[in-house]
Amino acid sequence: MSSGKHLAKGSAKPVLPDDGVLRLYSMRFCPYAQRAHLVLNAKKVDYHTVFINLTEKPEWLVEVSPLLKVPALQVVAEKGQPSLIESLIIAEYLDEKYPQNPLLPKDALKRAQDKILLERFNGITNAFMKILLQNTGLDDFWTALDIFEQELIKRGTRFFGGDKPGFVDYMIWPWLERLPVIEYVLKDNYNFDEKRFPKVAQLITLLKEDEAVKGFYATPEQHQEFWRTRKAGNASYDLLA
Amino acid sequence: MSSGKHLAKGSAKPVLPDDGVLRLYSMRFCPYAQRAHLVLNAKKVDYHTVFINLTEKPEWLVEVSPLLKVPALQVVAEKGQPSLIESLIIAEYLDEKYPQNPLLPKDALKRAQDKILLERFNGITNAFMKILLQNTGLDDFWTALDIFEQELIKRGTRFFGGDKPGFVDYMIWPWLERLPVIEYVLKDNYNFDEKRFPKVAQLITLLKEDEAVKGFYATPEQHQEFWRTRKAGNASYDLLA
Structure with a gap:
């Protein structure tokens, strides 16, 4: 495990x-990297973390992540010690490789439907970055979140995974954990409406108590502070180190 | 099966x-829809095709494809007759559901590596549309194709799937079949270099002889004519009907 310090150029x-x-x-505050941490935690798979300073990337990063992206998962036990990238691909690989606590449904149709749902989550990740970088309003964000509220109603379960967190729950959680960053940016214009999103609100409450989530959680204040420093051009990568 | 005529508004x-x-x-000239045809053909799975006029979409399309996209695969034998969208998700679903002639590798690591390779193929699909719509040069396209040439060399096989076409081969084929469209747009500036891409050139020759590919093939002239009419604002959807 890492000390939590992010390694930089030099x-x-x-x-x-x-x-x-x-x-x-990984990078401590990257929502995509968090997805990999969550799946590893949910499956209780042992792993080493190497945190990367994404502003000043270490020269050797290219050896383990040719496109210089995080998350990158190096499978050192395999021939050639290959690395995988792309958070969803890493997550699905881990779910296939480590069958304990299965996250994706076994049924091919249901698996496909979960993946389509995650494609639609791009509406949320895109709106999220637009709010943070361009101070746009929340309309697109809430409209995209409606899809997830409706889907929870349709499934009739507390989690997308049923009576326990599944693949979709862990893949979307990093952005739910970061709702306070939107609040920080938009201040009084932030308006999460529990009446519009009762199921999502309940999901947030439940996931905060999940062991895998608690194992890689940052508080609203920590996320807000990271965003403040990142926006100011001196991202505080080691805030939690 | 369809008559090949594309159904429109009204x-x-x-x-x-x-x-x-x-x-x-589907739409006869959509490369993403073609992916689904190729997998269905490769697995010899029976299916009905309904071709859609994408300029003037039929009102009822929303019932089977809520985002009005093609391809959409309606699984009528399942409860509620659900539809799947997103070409890669449809292709993977079909590969899981119909185990004959498996296309993705069985090994989780290799599956993940094939999916990462397909993520990188976005470099090609993006460059392709830029060339067609903005008349940009070919540099980005060939640079993205280099990755696939190098990967074929690394794998040491004729196909990405080994000694027969696999998932990657069928997923990238629609754009290889459309290289003549780039030639049509760029004319004398088109320069496919067989010395730079000997493995890809061989792959193209081999795939043209594959039964699944032949089952949904259009000639260079047909692709060029479709592009000409589409660009002119009167896409000739029924060119092959």
Whole structure:
């Protein structure tokens, strides 16, 4: 495990034990990287974390993540120690490779439907970045979230995964955890309406108590502080280190 | 099966036999829809095709494809006759549901690597549309194609799928079949270099002889004519009907 410090340009490549344990290249406040942490936690799979300073990337990052992206999951036990990228692909790989606590449904149709739902979540991630970077309003964000409220109603379950968190729940959680960042940016214009989103509000409450989520959680204040420093051009990567 | 005619606004919803057979909503010249045809053909799965005029969409399309997209695959044998969208999700669903002639590798790591490769294919699809719509040069296109040439060399096989076409081969084929459209747009500036892309050139030759590909093939002249009419604002959807 990492000390939580983010390695930057000029840093030495970390020497990790030759123990065959997965290595996750991550950034503490990246929602995409968080997806990988959540799945690893949910499956209680052991892994080493190497946190990366994304402003000044270490020179050796290219060796483990050719496109210089996080998350990157290095599967050191496999021949050639290959790395995987793309958070959804990493998450699905982990779900296939480690069958304990299965996250995606077994049924092919239901699996496909969960993946389509996650495609539609792009509406939320896009609206989220627009709000943060261009101070746009919340309309698009709430409209995209309606889809998820309706889907929870349709499924008739507390979690997208049924009576426990599943693939969709963990894949969308990082943005739900960051709703306070929108509040920080929009101030009084932030208006999460529990009457419009009762199921999503309940999901947020429930997921905050989930062990996998608690294992990689940051408070509203921490997310807001990270965003403040990032926006100011001196991202406080090591805030939680 | 369809007559090949594309149904437009004002058309009656087609009455298909109540036979439990999959229904694919498609457009004859859409490369994403072609992916679904290729997988269905490769697996010799029976299906009905309903071709859609994408300029003037039929009013009833929303019932089977809520986002009005093609391809949409309606699984009429399942409860509620649900539809799937997103070409890669449809293709993977079909590969899981119909195990004959498996297209994705069985190994979780290799599956993930194939999916990452397809993420990188977005570099090609994006460059393709830029060339067609903005007459940009070919540099980005060939740079993106380099990745696929190198990967074929690395795999040491004729197809991405090994000694027969696999998932990656069928997912990228629609754009390889449309290289003549780039040639039509760029004319003398088109320069496919067989010395730079010997493996891709060989793959194109081999795939042209594949039965699944031949089952949904259009000639260079047909693709060029479709593009010419589409660009002129009167897309000739029924060119092959």
